[in-house]
Amino acid sequence: MSPITRLSLRLRIFLFFALLGLGGIVLLAVGMAFGYRQLSDPEALSAFVLAGVLGGFAILALTTWIWVLFDEHVARPVERLAAEMRARVHAGVGAQIDSELATYLGDLAPAASAVAERLAKTRTELDTAVAEKTARLRQDTARVTALLAEMPDGVVFCSSDHRVVLYNARAVDTLGEGGHLGLDRPISEAFLTGPLTQAYERLCQSPDAGRADVLTATQTDARLMELRMRLVPADGAGAAAPGYLLSVHDLSDDLSHDADADWPKETIAAVDIATSISARLARHNLALRHDLGETLLRCDGFAIARLFEHLARSWAKVAGHGAFVLTFERRPEGAQLSLRADTGVPNYELVDDWLDQPLSAQRPQFTGRAILVSHGVGLQLDDGLGLILEIAGRAVEASGGLEYDFGLLDRRLSDADLRALSFVVFDTETTGLDPQRDEVCQIAACRVVNGRTVEAECFDSLANPGRSIPSSATAVHKISNEMVADAPPVGTVVQAFHGFAGGAVLVAHNAPFDMAFLKRRETEIGNTFDQPILDTVLLSAILFGASADHTLDTLCDRLEIVIPPADRHTALGDAKATAHAFCRMLTMLEAAGFSTLEQLIAEFGRHRRVIKSLN
DSSP, rough: OGGGGGOHHHHHHHHHHHHHHHHHHHHHHHHHHHHHHHHGGGHHHHHHHHHHHHHHHHHHHHHHHHHHHHIIIIIIHHHHHHHHHHHHSSSSOOSSSOOGGGGGTTHHHHHHHHHHHHHHHHHHHHHHHHHTTTTTHHHHHHHHHHHHHOSSEEEEEOTSSSBBBOOOOHHHHHHEEEEEETTTGGGGGOOOHHHHHHHHHHHHGEEEEEEEEEEEEBBOOOOOEEEEEEEOOOTTTTTOEEEEEEEEETTTTTOOTTTOOOOOOOEHHHHHHHHHHHHHHTTTOOOEEEESSEEEEEEHHHHHHHHHHHHHHHHHHHTOOOEEEEEEEEEEEEEEEEEEEEOOOOOHHHHHHHHHSSTTTTTTTTBHHHHHHHHHHOOOSSSSSEEEEEEHHHHHHHSSSOOOOOOGGGGGOOOOOOGGEEEEEEEEEESSTTTOOOOOEEEEEEEETTTTTEEEEEEEEEBSSSSSOOHHHHHHHHHHHHHHSSOHHHHHHHHHHHTTTTTTTTEEEHHHHHHHHHHHHHHHHTHHHHHHHEHHHHHHHHOOTSSOOOOOHHHHHHHTTTOOTTTSSHHHHHHHHHHHHHHHHHHHHHHHHOBHHHHHHHHHHHGGGHHHHHH
């Protein structure tokens, strides 16, 4: 692309007329000089200079006048007409193009309107044909979706780079406050990933194993979770690494074991048990070091983890220290796990007392001794507290299962590509329009993944601004002082929003205004909003020209997005409208040659004055 083609049409036309005017003045000067030489009369010099100056100003004025008319009636209409055609080609807008946009361009506007109308008709016919051919596929998809939604266990599907591709409502309920699940968000926001990545690597190396049982903990509250992992290979030659399906079961509430019952045993890696114990002890400021191998054990992983946690906490209270080591030793009769510390081993009386204590106040029968009895082992006291567990063979996958084709897994784009990014589109409602004196009273946002709005992943919270909301502000956003009286303080809401928006590009309409309120709270919350920020005002200016109107209402009208009157000037309503507009503009931007975040940010510099005019 040559340097001249990087310039906008209007700027190129301006440069053309500027060059034309300058060339006319130069030619006039050359002609006047030649005439003066031919006359050879020194007294006529002043007359020639005066005539040249007047002629130069006349040429400049005429050129400027013609340029203004050309810009108003040709350049601007051409830009707007191009944007309107892109909106109909790439954003699904169906309204006819207004012929008044290009009154002085002859048949161009009617011809563009005819092309757009024919395109809409062709698109309708194509959509009908595709709908008929894919009716059965949609029906099967609905059945699979219903099946996944109603499964008793949580289901999470992840790509090979450990990002969430699918999850059901049960997974969200099971996770609770323990972490965050969201499309295209890393699974590490939900679970401790050490056991996950180790199990994934084991399955990739031995795909015939079928599945792996993983014991891990939730990221926030360290609740024990049993995850069953199955690989789902990608299709086609040169396909990417396989994704994996996780079934999620919360073990922290599974305390109904009985000492006389045959407790269920699973095949689980010793290192997964150690990781879970370490995570739970860390919540009580107790440290556990371990270096366990990949040996698979046959045991109730949850019960064994709870037993060692209870022993370590009880031992710490007696010894007055909080540093332990979990060791592993392979023996002929099995695998010995031993809990050790620098201090001496506690006596039998103490250990017997610990084993008789319930591990849960709600389940008095769930004791350490019951766990030992159920596994048929005893606790050995030599240089630590040890027990020997059965070493298991590799797990065998049961026949049958669920097959499904996830197109999202086939998407392998550059990290810089707009389609590969996740966006959080947000809006704030405030007590006034001065970011230095006013305060936030509501924040709302929704996520955009793979070019579509994820309606199920929204953030919406009122905030107590710590000051009275003026009646003039309430008249706009309908938020009263009574509504925010019991709301969390602004800092708490901003902190929660920061967690929701983590790892995503922020998008807002007139972003500098909203960001000014958030930036004020960075020191208080101990985090910064350092991700890239896109402004839909500037995106509109890029697509529809800087001279067009760029308010949210006008932008939505232009893109045929309807904002329900009750939702306008509410944070969530405006955030959703902005998100829908952004999704439509995203396709138009790609068609206009802006496919990367870097290109957009570089283009923003040419339109900063649009934002300044709004603020």
